[in-house]
Amino acid sequence: MHRLGQLESAIMERMWSRPGPAAVRDILEDIQRNRDIAYMTVKTVMDTLHRKGLLDREPDGRAFRYRPTQTREQYAAAHMQEVLAGGSDRTATLLHFLEQIPADEVAQLRAVLDRAEQDKTQASK
Structure with missing residues (x-):
């Protein structure tokens, strides 16, 4: 998993906040409320x-409609797993956390x- 850059994070936050797929133009218009940015920049990052x-x-005509492949929470969990795996001592990392x-x-x-423990116990029965 890659850490997201500033614009990647801004785009993903907007994508996670939407109820459905979005075109580049939808995200562009939302970002442009806060800063001046070019269409091609947003398209390239997406x-x-x-x-x-x-x-x-x-595909949506000559363009695309995008949707997140995972929820914000799934992404955060995967990131947490990566951080835990990056430490030499998982227990120490968890204790510091x-x-x-x-x-x-x-x-x-x-x-x-x-x-989670109850769910695992019930699933094994």
Whole structure:
């Protein structure tokens, strides 16, 4: 998985926020509310995101309509997995992570882990 650049992140955030597929022009118009940017720049980055496997596309006349291949949460989880794999000691990495998050998020994590364990137990029956 590649880390996203600034414009890639801006485009992906907009794609994840949309209810359906989007053309380059749709994303361009949204980005242009905050900054001046050329159509070809947005098109090139969206094509790059497609090559990286983050966007799927389908023909729409002479252009394409794009959609994310995964949710924002799936992307974040894959990124977290990559970070964990990059450390030499997963346990130490996880402990440092837990030291940095607020207590209420630790409680949420504990609840999610409990639910995942129950799901695995039920699936194995």
